[in-house]
Amino acid sequence: MSNELQTNLRHLENASIVDLLGDVTATSDAILTTAYTAATDSGKLIVLNFKEASYINSAGIAIILSLLNRARTNGRRVVLTSLSSHYQKIFHMVGLDQFATIYESEQAALSAAV
Amino acid sequence: MSNELQTNLRHLENASIVDLLGDVTATSDAILTTAYTAATDSGKLIVLNFKEASYINSAGIAIILSLLNRARTNGRRVVLTSLSSHYQKIFHMVGLDQFATIYESEQAALSAAV
Amino acid sequence: MTHSKYRIELHVPSVLGFEKVAMDAASAVARQMGFEPTRVDDLRTAVAEACLNAMEHGNQFAQDSEVNVLMICEDDRLDVNVLDEGRGGTAPRITEPLTVDNPPLGTHGNMGMFLITQLMDEVEVTRLPEGSLVRMTIYLKHALASLAKIGLQ
Amino acid sequence: MTHSKYRIELHVPSVLGFEKVAMDAASAVARQMGFEPTRVDDLRTAVAEACLNAMEHGNQFAQDSEVNVLMICEDDRLDVNVLDEGRGGTAPRITEPLTVDNPPLGTHGNMGMFLITQLMDEVEVTRLPEGSLVRMTIYLKHALASLAKIGLQ
Ligand SMILES: Nc1ncnc2c1ncn2[C@@H]1O[C@H](COP(=O)(O)OP(=O)(O)O)[C@@H](O)[C@H]1O
Ligand SMILES: Nc1ncnc2c1ncn2[C@@H]1O[C@H](COP(=O)(O)OP(=O)(O)O)[C@@H](O)[C@H]1O
Numbered sequence: 188m189s190n191e192l193q194t195n196l197r198h199l200e201n202a203s204i205v206d207l208l209g210d211v212t213a214t215s216d217a218i219l220t221t222a223y224t225a226a227t228d229s230g231k232l233i234v235l236n237f238k239e240a241s242y243i244n245s246a247g248i249a250i251i252l253s254l255l256n257r258a259r260t261n262g263r264r265v266v267l268t269s270l271s272s273h274y275q276k277i278f279h280m281v282g283l284d285q286f287a288t289i290y291e292s293e294q295a296a297l298s299a300a301v
Numbered sequence: 302m303s304n305e306l307q308t309n310l311r312h313l314e315n316a317s318i319v320d321l322l323g324d325v326t327a328t329s330d331a332i333l334t335t336a337y338t339a340a341t342d343s344g345k346l347i348v349l350n351f352k353e354a355s356y357i358n359s360a361g362i363a364i365i366l367s368l369l370n371r372a373r374t375n376g377r378r379v380v381l382t383s384l385s386s387h388y389q390k391i392f393h394m395v396g397l398d399q400f401a402t403i404y405e406s407e408q409a410a411l412s413a414a415v
Numbered sequence: 416m417t418h419s420k421y422r423i424e425l426h427v428p429s430v431l432g433f434e435k436v437a438m439d440a441a442s443a444v445a446r447q448m449g450f451e452p453t454r455v456d457d458l459r460t461a462v463a464e465a466c467l468n469a470m471e472h473g474n475q476f477a478q479d480s481e482v483n484v485l486m487i488c489e490d491d492r493l494d495v496n497v498l499d500e501g502r503g504g505t506a507p508r509i510t511e512p513l514t515v516d517n518p519p520l521g522t523h524g525n526m527g528m529f530l531i532t533q534l535m536d537e538v539e540v541t542r543l544p545e546g547s548l549v550r551m552t553i554y555l556k557h558a559l560a561s562l563a564k565i566g567l568q
Numbered sequence: 569m570t571h572s573k574y575r576i577e578l579h580v581p582s583v584l585g586f587e588k589v590a591m592d593a594a595s596a597v598a599r600q601m602g603f604e605p606t607r608v609d610d611l612r613t614a615v616a617e618a619c620l621n622a623m624e625h626g627n628q629f630a631q632d633s634e635v636n637v638l639m640i641c642e643d644d645r646l647d648v649n650v651l652d653e654g655r656g657g658t659a660p661r662i663t664e665p666l667t668v669d670n671p672p673l674g675t676h677g678n679m680g681m682f683l684i685t686q687l688m689d690e691v692e693v694t695r696l697p698e699g700s701l702v703r704m705t706i707y708l709k710h711a712l713a714s715l716a717k718i719g720l721q
Pocket of ligand 1: 522
């Protein structure tokens with residue numbers, strides 16, 4: 188598939204940022220889990236950055252839900268940033284924003300959440 | 302139609318700029334002619350700015366050809382700016398760039414052509 | 416532009432990823448009709464979810480199966496009909512989406528049909544002999560949509 | 569992704585503007601197959617021009633007429649077939665585009681078919697009983713395309 192998800196992990200002083208590049212769909216499970224596991228090693232706040240994720244479907248949202256559940260079990264804090272206003276609305280509709288704060292930008296996430 | 306062409310005319314010191322906003326197609330004839338006529342009044346260089354023209358088809362190109370022909374008859378100079386690289390290629394394929402210089406940006410057109 | 420009764424028909428294979436062809440075709444139709452960008456985005460998500468359900472639940476991803484997307488442009492609205500081949504034992508049903516408290520095991524969170532009904536002005540599910548039909552409607556004027564939603568139109 | 573023989577079919581009315589639906593559907597297919605953005609742009613223009621010709625010359629903009637766009641994804645290439653209803657007296661022909669020295673009177677500059685042949689790797693025009701068929705092919709690997717163009721593939 189053309190726009191298969193890729194991830195990029197950046198370790199900052201107070202947070203580990205996972206950049207999501209591409210589509211977040213049914214086929215993103217393994218790569219998202221791997222990225223989450225790598226990010227969680229640092230013990231810091233985990234920021235999922237959706238800036239370059241232009242297509243997110245219900246299967247992708249289900250995967251993110253499971254990931255948030257795992258984070259809660261492990262006592263890890265996860266926040267989301269840089270979702271388009273459309274996907275902010277969608278994440279709100281399915282109630283996902285009750286379990287993870289959504290910030291407008293990476294900068295906003297870092298200053299507010301750290 | 303949704304993205305029907307609109308034009309915006311800006312009179313600068315040495316040039317009249319016609320911003321093309323929307324689709325350049327078969328239905329753009331009247332509005333392009335009106336904009337050209339208004340721009341030509343000033344007697345200055347005419348810059349057709351394609352920055353906001355994301356869809357240009359063969360009928361639109363035909364209209365621009367006629368307009369360049371009219372300009373030549375009237376002794377008016379017309380240059381084109383801010384075409385995407387795709388449309389630069391297309392305009393080159395049909396030979397349009399032999400009759401009107403294409404500049405990367407409005408700034409480039411103004412400094413080179415005035 | 417008078418839209419009355421323009422008909423656009425699209426067939427895509429039951430292969431993940433091809434729902435994007437339907438999304439892009441539907442959004443081109445909606446933009447052509449003059450729908451605002453936010454409504455076009457709503458439609459994109461709804462069409463994608465309906466096609467994904469049709470591919471998976473309706474067609475069981477069968478290799479020779481197709482999803483049929485029929486769009487009708489009316490003066491005041493766009494109808495998008497997504498039809499599958501009814502190869503599964505289920506029919507489209509609208510349920511509450513799963514949450515972090517009760518997370519999905521795999522990639523099914525009951526979110527597709529839920530989102531479709533939230534995003535579209537009208538949704539109608541019909542079980543036809545040939546398969547399931549999900550009909551989604553958006554109105555050009557939100558006021559009309561609200562009236563339609565409460566059954567006054 | 570193996571593309572072998574995915575089939576996408578689209579029908580649009582003969583109304584100016586609806587060629588954009590075909591453009592967007594075709595580019596979604598091409599992106600899905602992994603074509604580069606510049607090739608996707610080439611395809612967009614070629615598909616638009618073929619559909620415009622089909623609407624105007626092939627279907628005479630007849631109200632009940634349709635343009636049929638059939639896309640076939642193969643491992644190495646994408647074929648886009650644009651079929652009209654052959655209502656006009658003409659057939660698609662490739663001519664030199666008009667220039668500023670000899671400008672078009674209206675909006676016909678003989679540029680559509682010319683651009684299609686310039687932009688696509690292969691173009692085949694067939695006159696079928698039901699109408700004209702313009703088949704346009706682009707290859708995923710440019711090398712293959714060049715071989716095909718000179719008839720070695
Ligand atoms: N086109 C369809 N054909 C058959 N069953 C369907 C179809 N669409 C949805 N369903 C049924 O409705 C349920 C809910 O669908 P949905 O809300 O989209 O969630 P999900 O697809 O994640 O399970 C599906 O699990 C399936 O049983
Ligand atoms: N689908 C078609 N059906 C019938 N005739 C066609 C078709 N496409 C093109 N033609 C013929 O070929 C000519 C050249 O087409 P084209 O290069 O696209 O230029 P234009 O459409 O501007 O005339 C047209 O004028 C028309 O006579």
